[in-house]
Amino acid sequence: METSETSNFVAHLDDEEQILETFRHIFEESGFKVDSFTDPSDAFNAIQSSPEKYSLIVSDFNMAPMNGIEFFKRLKAHNYFNIKHRAILSGEVGTRYFTQKCQQNFDITSDEIVLFSKINIKEIISFLKKISYQYPLGNEGKKEFYRLEKQALMKGFRPEEEFFLEDCLFKEGQSVLDAGCGSGIICRMLALINAKKNVHFHGIEVSKETAFLAQKRIEGIEVFSNIILTQANLENVPYPDESFDAIICRYVYEHMANPQKVTDEFFRILRLGGKLMVIDSNGLLINIRSTHYPQLGELQDKLAAKGIPNFDFFINDNLPSYLEKAGFNVGPDSMSFREIPIIFNDDESKQIEKNRLKEVFENAKSILAPVFGGENELDNYVNLVNMVLDDSRTEFKYDKRFWKIIKP
Numbered sequence: 001m002e003t004s005e006t007s008n009f010v011a012h013l014d015d016e017e018q019i020l021e022t023f024r025h026i027f028e029e030s031g032f033k034v035d036s037f038t039d040p041s042d043a044f045n046a047i048q049s050s051p052e053k054y055s056l057i058v059s060d061f062n063m064a065p066m067n068g069i070e071f072f073k074r075l076k077a078h079n080y081f082n083i084k085h086r087a088i089l090s091g092e093v094g095t096r097y098f099t100q101k102c103q104q105n106f107d108i109t110s111d112e113i114v115l116f117s118k119i120n121i122k123e124i125i126s127f128l129k130k131i132s133y134q135y136p137l138g139n140e141g142k143k144e145f146y147r148l149e150k151q152a153l154m155k156g157f158r159p160e161e162e163f164f165l166e167d168c169l170f171k172e173g174q175s176v177l178d179a180g181c182g183s184g185i186i187c188r189m190l191a192l193i194n195a196k197k198n199v200h201f202h203g204i205e206v207s208k209e210t211a212f213l214a215q216k217r218i219e220g221i222e223v224f225s226n227i228i229l230t231q232a233n234l235e236n237v238p239y240p241d242e243s244f245d246a247i248i249c250r251y252v253y254e255h256m257a258n259p260q261k262v263t264d265e266f267f268r269i270l271r272l273g274g275k276l277m278v279i280d281s282n283g284l285l286i287n288i289r290s291t292h293y294p295q296l297g298e299l300q301d302k303l304a305a306k307g308i309p310n311f312d313f314f315i316n317d318n319l320p321s322y323l324e325k326a327g328f329n330v331g332p333d334s335m336s337f338r339e340i341p342i343i344f345n346d347d348e349s350k351q352i353e354k355n356r357l358k359e360v361f362e363n364a365k366s367i368l369a370p371v372f373g374g375e376n377e378l379d380n381y382v383n384l385v386n387m388v389l390d391d392s393r394t395e396f397k398y399d400k401r402f403w404k405i406i407k408p
């Protein structure tokens with residue numbers, strides 16, 4: 001199994017402490033952890049001693065004794081230590097002198113160095129969201145592995161409530177991809193259902209630890225011997241064009257950093273006439289509302305409007321556009337969906353969902369807290385959600401859909 005895990009640290013160099021502090025919040029809200037430096041040599045040494053820690057290096061331009069361009073030239077001499085992304089944040093962006101200096105030293109058009117004006121915060125945040133990957137609603141590793149296994153046993157989240165038998169049966173010799181397989185539960189279900197046939201199941205999972213545990217779960221079990229798991233990012237699927245007869249992507253789209261890139265990959269690796277099946281929900285978290293608690297409605301609106309990194313509250317609304325851009329025909333001949341709303345209207349299922357949400361909130365604290373303005377504010381929000389869930393008058397649902405799309 002490949003093991004190229006993405007780290008989410010940024011090394012930020014600026015000679016002004018205040019700028020470092022301001023941008024620390026922006027980086028952190030976008031899912032990065034930050035090492036700040038005022039001295040270029042300190043920054044260089046930290047990067048050189050643990051380059052695998054960083055996925056982004058950001059530098060100011062105008063600094064003494066070494067400007068941003070000199071700093072990046074020094075890193076370039078070491079092939080940037082293979083750190084994926086580099087950016088200059090400067091008040092000089094747009095000036096002729098600055099542009100010329102950059103062009104003389106770097107290939108700006110290929111994003112060797114990305115240039116941002118310090119005041120264009122919106123553009124910076126959108127860049128950070130694009131390049132960072134942080135799974136927002138759960139930890140990696142054991143905790144997440146068992147959370148996913150447990151979730152698949154809960155009302156509203158059981159695969160058997162979602163899949164019809166016809167979705168699960170494959171023909172002799174076919175290849176099927178479970179994209180973003182997590183603990184591998186869907187791969188295993190499909191392998192069991194198709195046990196008498198020679199069907200090849202593949203799972204791809206970006207988290208190294210989750211992929212490792214998913215692999216451990218199937219090792220040495222005969223009926224799972226036709227499952228191959230790979231740790232990789234769906235943005236660059238390590239399979240040739242037209243490798244698969246079917247792709248299943250369950251509860252992954254809502255977490256993707258670059259859904260368009262992934263959908264383009266799905267189109268590439270599907271055979272002609274192959275089928276993509278997507279299962280996802282609109283409104284997770286934000287649909288918990290009650291007319292008796294208008295203050296919660298306000299907080300939910302705030303969460304929906306602000307969003308959280310790598311989480312799409314409205315994936316079912318946005319999916320057709322990704323598919324169409326990738327080359328799929330989103331007309332009724334090629335694409336269809338069935339609604340499988342998740343409804344909690346009895347005490348027992350509400351209690352189970354409340355416990356599930358508690359776990360989600362706990363795991364996502366560092367990401368949700370900034371949305372509400374701090375940990376105390378987040379606690380108030382969570383308490384209110386719990387109060388609404390405890391109230392017997394509350395009914396709520398998530399709009400889950402099972403999409404099927406054929407590659408034309």
Ligand SMILES: C[S@@+](CC[C@H](N)C(=O)[O-])C[C@H]1O[C@@H](n2cnc3c(N)ncnc32)[C@H](O)[C@@H]1O
Binds near residue numbers: 148181183184185
């Ligand atoms: C909610 S879990 C769902 C797992 C599994 N499909 C299931 O139904 O239980 C989402 C999974 O997608 C993975 N994931 C998110 N983005 C990914 C990407 N770009 N490439 C590969 N895996 C990704 C996450 O690491 C996580 O394990």
